[in-house]
Amino acid sequence: MRLGIVSFAHLHAEGYINNLRANPEVDVIGFADDNPERGAHFARRYGIRQFDSYEALIAAQPDGVVICTENARHRPVVELAAQAGVHVLCEKPLATTLEDARAMIEACERGGVHLMTAFPMRFNAPVIEAKRVMESGALGRIYGANTTNQGKLPRYHSDYVRAWFEQKDLAGGGAAMDHTVHLVDLLRWFLGCEVVEVYAQLNDILYREAGVDVETGGLVMLTFEDGTFASVDCSWSKPPSYPTWGGLTMEIVGETGLLTVDAFKQVTAVYGREERARWPYWGSDSNQAMIDEFVAAIRDNRPPAITGYDGYRALEVALAAYTSAACGEPVRLPLI
Amino acid sequence: MLRVGLVGAGFMGAHHAAGWAATPATLAGVLSLDPAAVRSLVERYGGRAYASLDELINDVDVVDICTPTHLHYEMVLKAAAAGKHVVCEKPLARTIAQAEEMIAACERAGVKLLVAHVVRYFPQYAQAKALVERGEIGKVAVVRLTRASFRPRRALDNWFLDGEKSGGMLLDLMLHDFDYARWIAGEVETVFAKSVSAARPDAPGDYALAILRHRGGAISNLESAWAYPPPLFRTSLQIAGSHGLIDHPADSAVPVKVHLMADAAETPDIAVPASPLTDTPYTTEIKEFYQALVHDVPPRVTAHDGLMALRLAFAAIESARTGRPVSPQEV
Numbered sequence: 001m002r003l004g005i006v007s008f009a010h011l012h013a014e015g016y017i018n019n020l021r022a023n024p025e026v027d028v029i030g031f032a033d034d035n036p037e038r039g040a041h042f043a044r045r046y047g048i049r050q051f052d053s054y055e056a057l058i059a060a061q062p063d064g065v066v067i068c069t070e071n072a073r074h075r076p077v078v079e080l081a082a083q084a085g086v087h088v089l090c091e092k093p094l095a096t097t098l099e100d101a102r103a104m105i106e107a108c109e110r111g112g113v114h115l116m117t118a119f120p121m122r123f124n125a126p127v128i129e130a131k132r133v134m135e136s137g138a139l140g141r142i143y144g145a146n147t148t149n150q151g152k153l154p155r156y157h158s159d160y161v162r163a164w165f166e167q168k169d170l171a172g173g174g175a176a177m178d179h180t181v182h183l184v185d186l187l188r189w190f191l192g193c194e195v196v197e198v199y200a201q202l203n204d205i206l207y208r209e210a211g212v213d214v215e216t217g218g219l220v221m222l223t224f225e226d227g228t229f230a231s232v233d234c235s236w237s238k239p240p241s242y243p244t245w246g247g248l249t250m251e252i253v254g255e256t257g258l259l260t261v262d263a264f265k266q267v268t269a270v271y272g273r274e275e276r277a278r279w280p281y282w283g284s285d286s287n288q289a290m291i292d293e294f295v296a297a298i299r300d301n302r303p304p305a306i307t308g309y310d311g312y313r314a315l316e317v318a319l320a321a322y323t324s325a326a327c328g329e330p331v332r333l334p335l336i
Numbered sequence: 337m338l339r340v341g342l343v344g345a346g347f348m349g350a351h352h353a354a355g356w357a358a359t360p361a362t363l364a365g366v367l368s369l370d371p372a373a374v375r376s377l378v379e380r381y382g383g384r385a386y387a388s389l390d391e392l393i394n395d396v397d398v399v400d401i402c403t404p405t406h407l408h409y410e411m412v413l414k415a416a417a418a419g420k421h422v423v424c425e426k427p428l429a430r431t432i433a434q435a436e437e438m439i440a441a442c443e444r445a446g447v448k449l450l451v452a453h454v455v456r457y458f459p460q461y462a463q464a465k466a467l468v469e470r471g472e473i474g475k476v477a478v479v480r481l482t483r484a485s486f487r488p489r490r491a492l493d494n495w496f497l498d499g500e501k502s503g504g505m506l507l508d509l510m511l512h513d514f515d516y517a518r519w520i521a522g523e524v525e526t527v528f529a530k531s532v533s534a535a536r537p538d539a540p541g542d543y544a545l546a547i548l549r550h551r552g553g554a555i556s557n558l559e560s561a562w563a564y565p566p567p568l569f570r571t572s573l574q575i576a577g578s579h580g581l582i583d584h585p586a587d588s589a590v591p592v593k594v595h596l597m598a599d600a601a602e603t604p605d606i607a608v609p610a611s612p613l614t615d616t617p618y619t620t621e622i623k624e625f626y627q628a629l630v631h632d633v634p635p636r637v638t639a640h641d642g643l644m645a646l647r648l649a650f651a652a653i654e655s656a657r658t659g660r661p662v663s664p665q666e667v
Contacts, residue, residue: 143532143543146482146559150576199528199661201547201555205477205578217478217576219547219557221528229530231545231557235478237576253484253543253563260586328526328661 001295004062005031006054006069006077008042010091011158012118012287013068017046019291020066026295032057034069041160058084064114064298066291067091070170071177075100082111089116089294089304093181093318094311096172098336101315105308116294116304117311119185121248121263123289127186130250130261134190139254145187145230146253149179151246152238153207153216166212174214176202176321179234181314182248185306187222187230188313190252195313197223199330200321206236220321221330243269243279338630339364340423341392342383343411344402345373348425348452348618352400353381355622358615360630364396393418398629401425404495405502409434416445421629423450423622427511428642430503432650432667435643442639450625450635451642455512456519457621459613462636464575464582468520473577476521476554481513482586484561485569487541504533505542506656507649510560514548514648515641520575521554523644526661527651532563534656546652 003026005013013031020028030049033039043050051057054077057065064087067077074095081088088108094117095101108115121127133139151157154165164170171177188194199221206216218234238246248263266283297304320331338361342349345368356363365383366374374385386392389411393399399415400423401408409429415422422442428451429435442449455461468476488496495501502508506529518524531544541563548556564570570586615623627633647664655662 141539143539143541143561143563144530144545146545146557148480197659199547201526201528201549203477203553203555205475205553206576207578209578217555219478219555221530221545221547223530227535229545231547231559233478233480233557235576237478237581239576239579239581242581251482251559253561255540255563256565258484258561258564258568330528330659330661 001025001064001298002027002029002062003295004029004057004060004065006057006065006067007031007033008038008068009033009035009070009073009162009164010068011154011160011162012091013042013066014158015287016066016068016291017048019285019288022288023292023295025299029060029062030057054080058086062086064089064294070164071172072096072170075104078104078115079107082107082113085111085113087114087294087298089118089291090308090311091118092311093172093177093315094308095315096177098312098316098319101308101312105312108308114297114304115308116297117306117308117314118290119182119306119310119314120286120290121182121186122189122306123293124263124286125284126261126263126265130259131190133259134252138257139252139259140256142191142228142252142254144228144253145250147183147187147230147250148233149182149246149248150233150235150237151179152240152242153212153236154178156240157245166214168214171214173318173322174212175216175234175236176200176218176220177318178236180218180220180232180318180321183232183250184222184314184317185310186250187224188310191224191226191228193225195222195317195333196225197330197332198317198320198324200324202321202325218321220317222317241276243277244281337362338398338626339396340398340400341386341396342366342377342400342402343389343392344368345370345377346402349373349402350377351616351618352402352423352622353377354616355619356400357381358619359623359626361398361626365392367392389414393420397421398423405508406430406500409438412438412449413441416441416447419445419447421448421450423452423625424642425452426515426642427503427507427646427649428639429646430501432643432646435646439639439643448629449639450628451637451639452621453512453515453637453641453645454617454621455516456637457617457624459617460584461516461573464573464584465519467582468575468577472580473575473582474579475552476575476577478576479517479521479554479556480572480574481517481556482559482570482572483509483513484559484564484571486564486566487562503649504653505560505562506531506544506652507646509562510544510546510558510652511645511649513558513560514652515637515645517548517556517558518644518648519641521550521552521556523551524648524664525549525551526663527648527655528661529652529655531656534653544652544656546655548648
């Protein structure tokens with residue numbers, strides 16, 4: 001199966017290239033990047049063929065592409081791929097507006113191709129174990145959940161600095177756009193119903209003095225159709241010295257039990273004589289399982305486990321969080 | 337010699353009695369509906385059993401009130417009217433109006449009103465406050481506080497579960513973290529809360545989440561549960577600032593763990609955190625109150641703080657009931 005990568009704008013492309021190469025069914029035909037400096041950098045680093053343009057990559061007729069452009073630039077390449085009959089795995093958030101997200105879903109339907117949203121947390125082994133506990137009914141009727149997806153400021157995530165993560169026009173926002181969608185998707189998946197109300201408080205105290213002008217702190221309260229409520233902490237609140245990039249946690253409380261999930265707890269603590277503490281991760285690679293699912297869906301000609309619709313609903317919640325933060329009131333869904 | 341009269345010999349009464357024993361004050365005696373509990377306290381810490389509140393008040397310098405919440409109001413007013421200093425368990429009162437009247441009465445009488453918000457005396461919480469005050473993490477941005485345990489199953493008619501008496505979980509349990517969040521991040525502009533009891537009063541447990549917006553822009557996430565399987569009790573504290581992060585994950589302060597086959601049968605009636613200390617936080621609190629009473633040293637928590645914590649709790653209760661964000665000034 002011939003697959004390509006569209007852009008290294010999103011840092012996850014750095015992981016996906018290795019995941020694609022690790023799948024024995026996949027032939028990585030190459031990548032394209034509209035930023036020449038970035039393209040040259042990653043072509044060198046990964047020894048991967050670089051196409052001159054997204055059009056040239058699509059014209060090479062891959063079976064599928066992984067879209068890792070800036071959040072606001074997903075739509076044109078998804079439409080390009082869909083028209084050419086190329087399956088799409090698109091980085092989250094699916095888009096930065098509902099209009100774009102809807103257009104992408106419709107383009108892929110018209111083109112008869114899969115649109116999968118990259119929500120790797122659904123493939124995280126501790127999360128899957130937690131889902132199994134949820135499904136067993138052991139917790140009884142669920143009361144609520146207290147969840148976090150905190151991280152460092154994106155510039156500290158990789159040695160290759162990606163300034164666009166902190167620019168509203170390209171990222172669609174800051175921490176709330178970056179970190180709300182994973183937990184919205186997991187909670188939708190766990191609870192089996194949709195979010196009907198969103199309340200959010202956002203602030204920009206962290207890194208304001210460093211010139212970051214998007215929100216860096218955020219707390220979002222979700223209410224689901226069945227009455228369950230959950231808060232999501234999406235803050236970029238792990239300082240640069242934190243021993244790992246961040247993390248994702250859930251505490252789910254039900255009538256007959258408590259379930260806690262720390263999705264990235266499988267680490268070894270390393271304390272150097274001079275270097276600061278590090279927590280290298282030894283848990284299973286959820287990105288690999290997600291890439292493998294995309295490949296399997298193409299191979300078996302079936303819809304992937306996560307769709308464009310899932311990406312749309314998660315984006316809707318993130319956008320509602322901005323509306324709520326601006327007006328100070330809870331916002332009802334669906335937005336349109 | 338400062339003479340203290342203890343009203344209430346339950347869980348908190350016992351902790352306060354132990355606290356006074358660690359000060360130069362004298363426990364003059366105890367008043368309680370539970371004669372066995374009174375006997376046990378006076379045998380251990382001295383003093384006598386009182387037959388009435390009037391008798392107690394007339395015999396002491398300080399009235400220490402560890403009774404169920406709904407009784408605080410009348411007892412504090414009586415003590416103040418007699419010119420006696422007051423130590424009062426949290427929540428200060430069952431309503432905001434009562435709390436305001438109690439504060440005014442104590443001011444008029446020229447007596448101290450010390451509110452036992454003990455979380456400020458737990459060493460990790462006090463240390464985090466000190467770190468923030470020293471500017472070690474810069475400006476506070478995002479605060480996370482959890483306080484979660486099983487449904488109280490106390491003797492003495494289990495007043496915790498009687499909303500009329502205790503005010504429910506938000507007023508009794510989340511109150512601790514309302515006070516602490518305000519101590520750490522400043523006055524609160526808006527409270528938005530969801531609670532199971534507001535939506536489903538007949539649910540077997542209670543669970544609540546609240547998001548606070550503080551005046552300086554900081555935001556806080558508070559979680560409380562009376563829903564855990566016994567004997568589980570978890571608290572956590574995390575404060576993210578512009579220049580650093582303070583983190584106390586749940587269970588991190590439990591240096592000694594014992595797991596026994598008998599555990600299931602040995603569950604206590606209500607839960608307290610287990611972290612061995614030379615002085616319990618209750619004793620630290622009472623020692624500070626002693627300094628306030630005898631040497632006029634300002635305690636870290638004032639009656640006004642007790643009132644403001646009540647305002648936040650009632651704002652959360654109102655928010656959970658109406659589904660709207662509520663300003664603590666509105667309630």
